[in-house]
Amino acid sequence: MIDRRKFLTTVALGTASAAVLAACGAPAPAQTGSAENPVTINYTWWGNDDRAERTRKAIALFEEKNKDIKVNGNFTDFAGYWQKRATEAAGGGLPDVMQFDLSYMRDYGQRNQLLDLGTVKINTDAFDKSLLPSGQIRGKTYGIPTSTNAFAVYYDPAKLASLGIAEPDGTWNYDEFNKFLAEVGAKGNGALFGGTDYTGVWWMFNVWLRQNNIEAFTEDGKLGFTKDDLKKWWNLTADLRGTPALVSEERVTQLAPKSPFGSNVTGTEVTWDNFMAGYLADSGAKELKLVPVPSDDKDNLGLFLKPSMLMAASAKTKNKDAAARFIDFMVNDPEVGQIFKTSRGVPASKTQRDGTTFEGTDKLVVDYEKSIEKYLKDAPEPPIVGFGTLEASFKRVASDMNYGKLTVDGAADAWFKEAEDLIKQNA
Amino acid sequence: MTTMATPTKPAAEAPAPVYNPKSESAGAKRTKSAIFHIVALALTGVVLYPALWMIASSFKPNSEIGGANTSLWSSNFSFDNFVTAMDGIGGVSTLQFFTNSLILAIGAVVGTILSASVSAYAFARIKFPGRSVFFGMMIATLLLPFHVVIIPQYIVFQQLGLVDTYIPLLIGKFLAADAFFVFLMVQFMRNLPAELDEAARIDGAGHVRIFTSIMLPLMKPALISTSIFSFIWSWNDFLGPLLYLNTPEKYPLPLALRLFVDQTQSSDYGAMIAMSVLALLPVLIFFLVFQRYIVEGVSTQGLKG
Numbered sequence: 001m002i003d004r005r006k007f008l009t010t011v012a013l014g015t016a017s018a019a020v021l022a023a024c025g026a027p028a029p030a031q032t033g034s035a036e037n038p039v040t041i042n043y044t045w046w047g048n049d050d051r052a053e054r055t056r057k058a059i060a061l062f063e064e065k066n067k068d069i070k071v072n073g074n075f076t077d078f079a080g081y082w083q084k085r086a087t088e089a090a091g092g093g094l095p096d097v098m099q100f101d102l103s104y105m106r107d108y109g110q111r112n113q114l115l116d117l118g119t120v121k122i123n124t125d126a127f128d129k130s131l132l133p134s135g136q137i138r139g140k141t142y143g144i145p146t147s148t149n150a151f152a153v154y155y156d157p158a159k160l161a162s163l164g165i166a167e168p169d170g171t172w173n174y175d176e177f178n179k180f181l182a183e184v185g186a187k188g189n190g191a192l193f194g195g196t197d198y199t200g201v202w203w204m205f206n207v208w209l210r211q212n213n214i215e216a217f218t219e220d221g222k223l224g225f226t227k228d229d230l231k232k233w234w235n236l237t238a239d240l241r242g243t244p245a246l247v248s249e250e251r252v253t254q255l256a257p258k259s260p261f262g263s264n265v266t267g268t269e270v271t272w273d274n275f276m277a278g279y280l281a282d283s284g285a286k287e288l289k290l291v292p293v294p295s296d297d298k299d300n301l302g303l304f305l306k307p308s309m310l311m312a313a314s315a316k317t318k319n320k321d322a323a324a325r326f327i328d329f330m331v332n333d334p335e336v337g338q339i340f341k342t343s344r345g346v347p348a349s350k351t352q353r354d355g356t357t358f359e360g361t362d363k364l365v366v367d368y369e370k371s372i373e374k375y376l377k378d379a380p381e382p383p384i385v386g387f388g389t390l391e392a393s394f395k396r397v398a399s400d401m402n403y404g405k406l407t408v409d410g411a412a413d414a415w416f417k418e419a420e421d422l423i424k425q426n427a
Numbered sequence: 428m429t430t431m432a433t434p435t436k437p438a439a440e441a442p443a444p445v446y447n448p449k450s451e452s453a454g455a456k457r458t459k460s461a462i463f464h465i466v467a468l469a470l471t472g473v474v475l476y477p478a479l480w481m482i483a484s485s486f487k488p489n490s491e492i493g494g495a496n497t498s499l500w501s502s503n504f505s506f507d508n509f510v511t512a513m514d515g516i517g518g519v520s521t522l523q524f525f526t527n528s529l530i531l532a533i534g535a536v537v538g539t540i541l542s543a544s545v546s547a548y549a550f551a552r553i554k555f556p557g558r559s560v561f562f563g564m565m566i567a568t569l570l571l572p573f574h575v576v577i578i579p580q581y582i583v584f585q586q587l588g589l590v591d592t593y594i595p596l597l598i599g600k601f602l603a604a605d606a607f608f609v610f611l612m613v614q615f616m617r618n619l620p621a622e623l624d625e626a627a628r629i630d631g632a633g634h635v636r637i638f639t640s641i642m643l644p645l646m647k648p649a650l651i652s653t654s655i656f657s658f659i660w661s662w663n664d665f666l667g668p669l670l671y672l673n674t675p676e677k678y679p680l681p682l683a684l685r686l687f688v689d690q691t692q693s694s695d696y697g698a699m700i701a702m703s704v705l706a707l708l709p710v711l712i713f714f715l716v717f718q719r720y721i722v723e724g725v726s727t728q729g730l731k732g
Contacts, residue, residue: 042673048686048695052517052675074673075517077685080665087670090578091585095673255494257694263494278694284490 033068039319040070041326045099046081051343058336062329069322089113094314096323100143102134102307103391105382109142115313117141120324123332126351134307134379143310143382144331147345149274150305150369150376151207152290153177156283159267163187170291174236177294178245184267185244193247195268196260199237200398202391203306204270204293208233210302210377211295221384221427223419227412234401234408241402249402258282273365274308274345280361290368292375301375308345342366385426393418485509485704489697508701516686519675521702528662528679529709531596535661536654538600539608543653544646546603547612548638552624562613568606573666581670591673596664600657608653615649616642651720655713662710680706 033039045055052075059071074095076084082104088094094113108114118141124132127145135143157167165183172180181194188194198204206216215224240246247260261269262282269279273290280288295301311330313323330336334355337347342362346369347353358366384390394415401411480499484492485508487501515521549555550562584595603609623645624637632640643650665681672678684706687699 044673048688049516049698052686056518072674074675075686076669076682077688080669080682080685083666084669087577087581091581093581093585093590257688258494263496265495282490282494282694 033070033319033322035067038068038070039322040072041097041317041319041322042072042074042095043097043326044074044076044081044095046076046078047099048077051075054339054343057339058330061333061335061339062326065329066325069319069325071326092316094316096314096317096319097326098312098314099146100310100312102143102310102380103383103387105135105143105310105312106137106385106387108312109137109140109382110385113315114142115315115317115320115323117144117313117324117327120313120320122324122328124349126332126349128305128348128350130376130378131305131307131348132379133381135310135312135382137382143307143312144327145307145310145348145379146331147274147308147340147342148305148348148369148379149272149308149345150303150372151203151270151293152273152368153293154261154269154271154275154279154288154290155267156264156285157287157289158285159192159264160184163192163267167289168291171298172294173296174294178237178240181240181268182243182245185246188244188267190244192264193251193260193266194240194245195247195266195270196252197237197241197246197249197398197402198270199234200395200402201270202394203272205230205233205394206380207293207302207304210304211297211300212302213300216380217384222423223416227416230412230415231408234398234411238408242404246402249399252399272306272308273368274342276361276365277343288364290364292372301372302377303372303375304377304379305348305369306379307348384423386422389422390419481700482704485697485701487697489695492696492700508697509705511695511698512687512702512705516683517675519678519683521683521705523676524678524680524683525705525709527677528681528706531593531664531668531679532658532661534593534597535600536657538597539603539605539653539657540650542601542603543605543608543612544643544650545638546609547616548634548642550609550613551616552637552642553634565606565609568604569610577666577670584671590671591677592671593677595671596667605657608657611653612646612649615646619645648720651717655717655720658713659710662706 043059045051047055055073055075059073062071063069078101085094085098085104085108089108089111100108117135122144124144131145131148132141135141135145153168153170155168160167163184165180165187168180183194184192185194209216209225209229212229214229218224237246242248247266251265252260255263255265259269259279259282260266262279264283264285270293276288276290279285292301292303311327313320313327317323332349332351334352337352337356340347341356341358342365346366347356353366397406397411397415397418400406400414401408406414483499483501486504486506487496488503488505488507491501491503513521515523550558550565580595581590584590589595599605619642623641624632627637627641662679663681664679665685668679668682672682680702684699684702687702688694688696
């Protein structure tokens with residue numbers, strides 16, 4: 001994946017040169033199309049073969065319903081996607097409509113690369129009000145969520161049954177969860193570990209902070225938590241490290257790019273609920289189940305829906321209206337929901353969600369998100385610039401800690417130093 | 428001559444006999460040769476293991492690739508991955524990706540050969556004002572990291588409306604922008620005896636004649652190494668096509684390969700590996716056909732004229 005620093009330099013360099021070039025040409029007038037002479041918009045997304053196929057169907061449906069617009073689709077893998085966008089942003093050639101990821105929202109939004117979608121007609125009535133802020137920066141809407149995901153604990157019921165362990169019901173505190181991991185690890189007898197060290201996952205830390213009513217980032221883009229909070233968090237599993245409750249970091253590295261859970265090496269995994277299809281395919285398991293994450297406060301699970309992806313438009317698009325109509329169609333139309341099911345995540349718009357029939361795996365994920373509805377809090381705002389680097393270094397430092405190279409205190413010091421340097425750099 | 432000690436003789440043996448190749452018995456020779464071959468084969472095995480792993484994995488079901496599966500062969504041997512790989516992606520057939528890659532690679536080879544050889548001739552044989560300055564500048568472009576020029580280049584092609592065509596990917600090859608190849612050929616040409624073209628000049632040949640009739644035939648090894656490198660680099664290029672091509676119908680193989688693996692959804696490692704195996708074939712064939720020239724081409728570079 002392109003690293004954040006390289007990305008920033010690329011964009012910074014490029015925007016400067018693009019600004020010079022842009023000054024030379026007057027803005028083109030908005031175009032409108034007709035059935036005989038349709039306007040063409042470019043739409044780009046990341047994803048695999050399966051998503052390409054589904055998107056092709058959705059585009060065909062859109063073109064059929066909107067004879068005055070033609071949509072040119074193109075796609076790449078996730079890492080290449082952002083390299084390409086960075087170059088295009090610099091050259092002023094961003095596609096009209098783009099699939100977007102939450103962690104890149106602020107970078108592009110703050111640099112005025114994205115169209116303020118509040119200025120065009122997109123219906124957001126069917127959206128949960130707690131979700132929309134995740135596409136907004138300083139009151140301007142740069143992204144509309146297509147779909148959501150939430151944090152959950154995965155487990156394989158068949159594996160638990162074979163070890164004689166009762167299935168969890170998801171009402172547990174950290175102590176109970178740790179005991180559960182230890183039990184799976186002990187009975188797993190070296191073949192099955194309890195789980196991966198969940199304290200190494202940034203988003204789980206974020207959930208825990210919310211359980212303790214701490215915001216991860218302040219309004220002005222600083223860290224909202226202290227070093228002591230982080231030490232407390234990393235100490236949660238201090239007793240489990242090096243025991244069968246947690247799979248060793250060496251093993252995790254050996255298994256990459258597959259996850260330990262997908263490789264049938266751990267009994268549980270704490271991550272986003274939309275990984276279901278991937279885990280099923282990797283592990284070959286018949287059935288996987290989802291339960292809520294542990295919390296020491298029974299009434300505050302700290303959970304939230306995060307947009308698994310958003311739709312955004314380029315600030316320089318010449319076809320604002322066509323772009324807006326396409327975005328509206330992609331996020332709201334029930335038939336689009338039928339095409340994608342939960343492959344983008346659970347549809348964010350109620351119109352789309354209600355118009356889609358979910359079966360099998362899809363139903364599990366949708367039902368899980370329904371079951372945690374009463375615990376949901378506001379979705380996070382777009383993370384601070386450089387968030388990708390912070391998230392990656394969180395994982396790296398935690399992994400060094402699991403290797404035994406760093407103590408909890410040393411790890412907290414190391415991460416805070418990196419984080420503060422990065423925030424200063426991007427301020 | 429005591430520099431070569433047989434590995435079979437322990438160093439501690441005393442008194443150390445003076446080594447004499449002539450007195451070495453046939454048996455010792457055979458042991459030495461056997462040990463040499465075993466070591467060489469072991470090293471080859473280590474080096475080739477990833478390729479072997481790739482080929483073996485292309486016949487395995489997706490859930491048995493990587494992760495906790497350490498065995499090389501699977502009992503569930505099947506060609507399914509190749510079938511999926513040949514199915515294409517998002518409505519574009521895999522054959523199309525191959526054709527695109529071939530067009531780009533052959534275009535790159537033709538362009539580089541034509542432009543680099545002519546430029547090299549000018550640098551090596553024609554005395555024109557500022558020659559050394561231009562030569563220095565050309566070498567300087569070798570030191571310029573590709574990433575520095577990405578954005579300016581993209582802006583140029585974007586303003587010219589050439590994005591989503593093969594022109595940005597090929598035009599540099601036809602304009603001798605690959606300084607490495609020009610340099611390689613200049614060095615090669617400088618080693619060719621000047622008497623040859625002086626003789627031709629006396630016979631009344633001009634630059635065009637000298638270049639086509641004398642230089643080109645003599646440069647065959649350099650031309651072939653250039654073709655091979657140029658073909659392989661273009662075949663494997665990911666970033667260029669990623670940045671300049673928008674329509675999936677125009678994608679070459681390296682872009683298509685990535686589309687089987689999506690960390691945010693499910694990954695079909697089997698199909699990706701099967702396609703890697705297929706993508707490797709043309710390069711492998713190209714290399715096998717021309718490999719003896721590679722060694723010749725590169726080793727001649729080192730000879731002093």
